[in-house]
Amino acid sequence: MFHPLIQKISNFTQLDDGERRVLHEVLSERVRVFDPRHVLLQEGMSPQHVYVLIDGWAYRYKILPDGRRQITSFLLPGDLCDSHMFVLAAMDHSIAALSSVTVSEVGRESFVDLTTRSPKLARALWWDTLVSTSIQREWTVNIGRRDATERMAHLIVEIMLRLQSVGRAGNGAFSFPVTQGELADALGITTVHANRTLQSLRAAGLILLEKRHLTVLDLSRLKQIAMFNQRYLHLDE
Amino acid sequence: MFHPLIQKISNFTQLDDGERRVLHEVLSERVRVFDPRHVLLQEGMSPQHVYVLIDGWAYRYKILPDGRRQITSFLLPGDLCDSHMFVLAAMDHSIAALSSVTVSEVGRESFVDLTTRSPKLARALWWDTLVSTSIQREWTVNIGRRDATERMAHLIVEIMLRLQSVGRAGNGAFSFPVTQGELADALGITTVHANRTLQSLRAAGLILLEKRHLTVLDLSRLKQIAMFNQRYLHLDE
DNA sequence: CGATGGCTTGAATCGGCTCAAAGCTTGTGG
DNA sequence: CCACAAGCTTTGAGCCGATTCAAGCCATCG
Known part of the structure; x- marks a missing residue:
């Protein structure tokens, strides 16, 4: 290990x-x-x-x-x-x-x-x-130019990829110890709106989130919504 | 020189x-x-x-x-x-x-x-x-948790201080070659709103901005509005 | 002097916020 | 092992900051 x-x-x-x-x-x-x-x-x-x-x-x-x-x-x-x-x-x-x-x-x-x-x-x-x-630069873009749903999708994809690079997110399922209030403060929205945004992602069948555990159900659609461009993570060098 | x-x-x-x-x-x-x-x-x-x-x-x-x-x-x-x-x-x-x-x-x-x-x-x-x-971190805070007026005030103070540290903003007056569209894209707002925000700062007697030249008229009030905390610039080390 | 790019203004609209209350979990102490 | 507290999640309704769309203005430059 x-x-x-x-x-x-x-x-x-x-x-x-x-x-x-x-x-x-x-x-x-x-x-x-x-x-x-x-x-x-x-x-x-x-x-x-x-x-x-x-x-x-x-x-x-x-x-x-x-x-x-x-x-x-x-x-x-x-x-x-x-x-x-x-x-x-x-x-x-x-x-x-x-x-x-x-x-x-x-x-x-x-x-x-x-x-x-x-x-x-x-x-x-x-x-x-x-x-x-x-x-950090990408977060500026995320908060500055994406709406709440896009931001949330972007954050989820980012975290999944970063966790995968240290072997903590096989299959797109991983521990996600973040409250909605913390998510809100990371994304520049309110707790209430973070809640509604998560609901819409759940309703669309993109993620599963319960008991501090997140499963990404449809990665490619999440990426598409977030307009996710992997380059900034510099994973493949 | x-x-x-x-x-x-x-x-x-x-x-x-x-x-x-x-x-x-x-x-x-x-x-x-x-x-x-x-x-x-x-x-x-x-x-x-x-x-x-x-x-x-x-x-x-x-x-x-x-x-x-x-x-x-x-x-x-x-x-x-x-x-x-x-x-x-x-x-x-x-x-x-x-x-x-x-x-x-x-x-x-x-x-x-x-x-x-x-x-x-x-x-x-x-x-x-x-x-x-x-x-870059402070920009995340600025866009994520300040409203348009606060953001604009914060940006102006930041730029003034950074210019001063290279001797380009004596007296709070300096060249400011940024269009309102560019300001908007830096602050995560629209051009129209950048315009209205600038107007309100002008009307309040805080800044003077014309012909790509900016004068800070009331620095302490600008800082106060922006809740400006100088620490992040690490100027005094 | 017409074209271009930037600035300004108004009116309607909307995404996200505020306020408020209720339901849920989780952990802790009795 | 239950009961309560504390913190987290969810929902509704009204509101507001910022957007969108549209038009007119102004300065600059070839």
Whole structure:
């Protein structure tokens, strides 16, 4: 059983056994578990380590002074949060656990070490960061120019593909520990409207969603509705 | 007169004369000028060089199959487009000139050279990339959770601050070569509504905008309306 | 001086929001 | 192992911010 980060990276780079071992060691140094809703990193903080998700979901978010919340991304198994803090002075957003999560906690030194010792790993982590940015751009498009149904369809397809790349969504069925309120805050709509949007996708026979478990019934129609263009995920490189 | 990239970087790192000279040399190797609307980088391409804006604005954008366009960011003097292409296989979005632009064209080798020769410069460029990502996140919040007036106010404040960091917006007055249609596509609203929104800001005495020239009349009120939190720009590090 | 692209305005419409209440789950303590 | 609380989901009705469509205006440029 590999760490999902290793699995993700292996999709586009051939790691040799040595690299795989080094990475595995660093990721095994310290493993922690957090409850749902636990805030892993708070805006304003300057963390001295990186968390790498092993299991469960987390999310980045910002809260406006009047309470409005926007979730800016979902973090899935294999995702990193947040290597950039070694360069920037303070977090400009927060990160919290969505479900119960298991993470590798990697110290600043181990992380830097990793990248100096293996250029291939450095490049792989660099690739991962760039893909995250690309996903962030696509979210801007999603919220800015798609209507609620299209947004929801797009998000579902994105998550399915990202989960598949770490082997967590065989057959289009996977755990989906997101409330409708959280979905709403990710998509820039209200909870009520998220509910109605999900209903319409269910009614159209596109998805099955119950008890925090989602099944994609008609992927190609979902993609079509969302006008989904896979390129931004950079999966096939 | 310094290149705006040097000016931007100098805001947070002390570069010595040597570093400054090396950077200046690389940025002077080849300077090019493009007309408004010229597409600098097309989705799908795999560029072998980086453009660094010296003068004028550009923008990243994606177009959906049915013609809807979302501008995902504005590129101002001192901004880079697009170093990530040395790692990713193909552009997942396009970049075009908004106004007439002057750019430094830096070859892949020169760029890589720069970062291997000076760790401080490497770190500075790394910083710049991370700030861009942070701005992208804030755009997600802006479009997802602010109404049209707030969005417009937020964008104006952001651009003013970014221009100031490269010395192009003394006194809150600066060249603003963006049509209302482009503003609309950046903010996720329609041209008509962008127009009405601008009118209301003008009527409230917050801005002056005519002939592609913008003056911020009441910065603190604009910030207040936008619920602007400067942290995400990482200007004071 | 006609054409083109951008700006402005009005009126009707609609997607999504607000408010409110009720039904459901899930987890916890007695 | 039941009962209650808390949080999540669902539904209805009225409303509003933003869109659509349409037309007229204005500036610039070949």
